[in-house]
Amino acid sequence: MTTPSLQPPYDLALSHAWLWAKACELPAARLLGDGTGxxxxxxxxxxxxxxxxxxxxxxxxxxxPEAQRCITDALAKFDAALPGxxxxxxxxxxxxxxxxxxxNEQKALLAATPSLTRAELAARYSLRLEGTxxxxxxxxxxxxxxxVKVPGTAGxxxxxxxxxxxxxxxxxTR
Numbered sequence: 248m249t250t251p252s253l254q255p256p257y258d259l260a261l262s263h264a265w266l267w268a269k270a271c272e273l274p275a276a277r278l279l280g281d282g283t284g285x286x287x288x289x290x291x292x293x294x295x296x297x298x299x300x301x302x303x304x305x306x307x308x309x310x311x312p313e314a315q316r317c318i319t320d321a322l323a324k325f326d327a328a329l330p331g332x333x334x335x336x337x338x339x340x341x342x343x344x345x346x347x348x349x350x351n352e353q354k355a356l357l358a359a360t361p362s363l364t365r366a367e368l369a370a371r372y373s374l375r376l377e378g379t380x381x382x383x384x385x386x387x388x389x390x391x392x393x394x395v396k397v398p399g400t401a402g403x404x405x406x407x408x409x410x411x412x413x414x415x416x417x418x419x420t421r
Contacts, residue, residue, distance in 0.1 A: 256308035257412045264301035264408045268401040270294035275397040278376070278383045285374055288385040289339055291397060296336035298401045299325060305408045314414040321407030328400040331390030338372055338387045345372045345388075352388060 271294040274287035299322070306318040326332075334352070344350040348357075348365030353372060357363055371388060378384035378393070385392040413419065 255412075255415075257305040257314075257408070257415055260301045260305035260308070261405075261408050261412050263304070264298055264405040267294050267297040267301060268405040271298060271401040272398050275394050278385070278394040279381065284376060288374055288376060291385060291394065292332070292336045292339055292387070292392065295329060295332045295392070295397065295401065298404055299332060302404050302408055305411055309411055309415050311415050314411040317407055317411040317414060321404050321411075325400055325404045328396050329392055331387075332392065335385070335387040335390040335392060338390075339374060345369065348372075 271291060274291040274294065277287045278284075278291065302318055302322055302325070306315065306322070309315045309318060338345050338350060338352070341350055345353065346369055348368035350368075350372060353365075353368040356371070357368060373387075375386050376383050377386050377391070381395075383394045385394060
């Protein structure tokens with residue numbers, strides 16, 4: 248009997264990145280199409296965060312400088328194209344705090360501006376759609392995610408993870 252072995256983490260990251268990049272496409276397409284709305288915005292934020300998390304998994308397991316550089320550069324480009332993904336996802340994941348104005352960022356904002364009420368803090372961090380029908384923007388607090396950028400950006404991060412895994416294994420880039 249053969250004992251199953253765990254794949255290298257960068258290969259696992261590649262599988263997860265592909266799944267989550269694909270999971271980004273559906274809500275992004277709906278937001279860009281019929282404007283289904285806030286449920287798709289929620290799904291989009293979770294999927295984006297997990298594509299990025301898969302890249303971080305790969306980065307932690309890579310040993311070759313070329314492979315590490317590939318992931319580092321790709322994460323920097325992802326963050327530049329879609330700033331605030333992690334923070335926006337944190338807000339929606341901690342809805343029990345942000346809905347009532349007691350989230351971590353809201354506490355910091357309250358400390359800086361004591362005149363704000365909890366209702367005002369809650370309103371500032373509510374999930375909403377802005378922009379135009381053809382270029383919707385998912386906004387959570389100060390974070391704005393442009394839906395039109397999502398499929399390409401998530402796909403490029405997946406491709407960078409694949410290139411990094413190839414470099415780690417000494418394979419020719421696909």
